[in-house]
Amino acid sequence: MKKDLGVKPAVYPMPVLMIATYDENGVVDVMNAAWGMICESDKVTLALSESHKTVKNIKINKAFTIGLADVKNIKAADYFGIASGNDTPDKFARTGLTAVKSEKVNAPIIDEFPLTIECELAEIVRTDNFQSVVGRIVNVCVEDSLLDEDGKFDVEKSGILMFDQFKAGYYVTGEKVGQAWSSGMELK
Numbered sequence: 183m184k185k186d187l188g189v190k191p192a193v194y195p196m197p198v199l200m201i202a203t204y205d206e207n208g209v210v211d212v213m214n215a216a217w218g219m220i221c222e223s224d225k226v227t228l229a230l231s232e233s234h235k236t237v238k239n240i241k242i243n244k245a246f247t248i249g250l251a252d253v254k255n256i257k258a259a260d261y262f263g264i265a266s267g268n269d270t271p272d273k274f275a276r277t278g279l280t281a282v283k284s285e286k287v288n289a290p291i292i293d294e295f296p297l298t299i300e301c302e303l304a305e306i307v308r309t310d311n312f313q314s315v316v317g318r319i320v321n322v323c324v325e326d327s328l329l330d331e332d333g334k335f336d337v338e339k340s341g342i343l344m345f346d347q348f349k350a351g352y353y354v355t356g357e358k359v360g361q362a363w364s365s366g367m368e369l370k
Contacts, residue, residue: 195344200249202290203239210274210281210290214263216345228315235267244303245287249295253341253354286320296340297324
């Protein structure tokens with residue numbers, strides 16, 4: 183038996199994405215966004231409202247980075263979701279994190295986040311119901327220590343955060359329990 187919960191954003195897990203941009207003066211701004219995902223093999227989409235400073239910055243620079251937050255940086259990641267760049271101009275500086283300019287796009291890479299997706303603005307899609315910032319992936323960079331013996335990102339080593347919208351909790355990625363495009367083959 184199932185119980186009705188009403189209208190909830192009931193997708194689990196949600197990512198904990200750190201969207202980093204420069205403002206018109208070159209000041210680093212980072213926001214925490216859970217409503218984003220891969221939408222094509224070389225594109226990401228972020229459901230961000232027009233009012234975010236980050237969206238204004240993306241329009242100015244036509245670029246952004248997405249850092250995947252990890253458990254070691256949970257305080258800063260959560261703070262980036264609590265404080266608004268519109269109200270707190272020194273938001274990034276308060277965290278003590280380190281930003282370096284991407285060599286691929288006009289946006290900062292936050293050193294402390296283990297994996298970063300560097301994006302150029304592809305388009306902003308507006309409808310009556312939502313706004314989506316679509317980025318073209320230009321590069322993905324990752325900490326060497328998080329690569330496996332085949333040079334692939336090892337999520338089990340990463341401590342990457344996930345967000346639970348039901349209880350507003352952060353969780354870390356866990357053990358591998360199956361293999362995509364293989365676990366269900368016996369049913370084919």
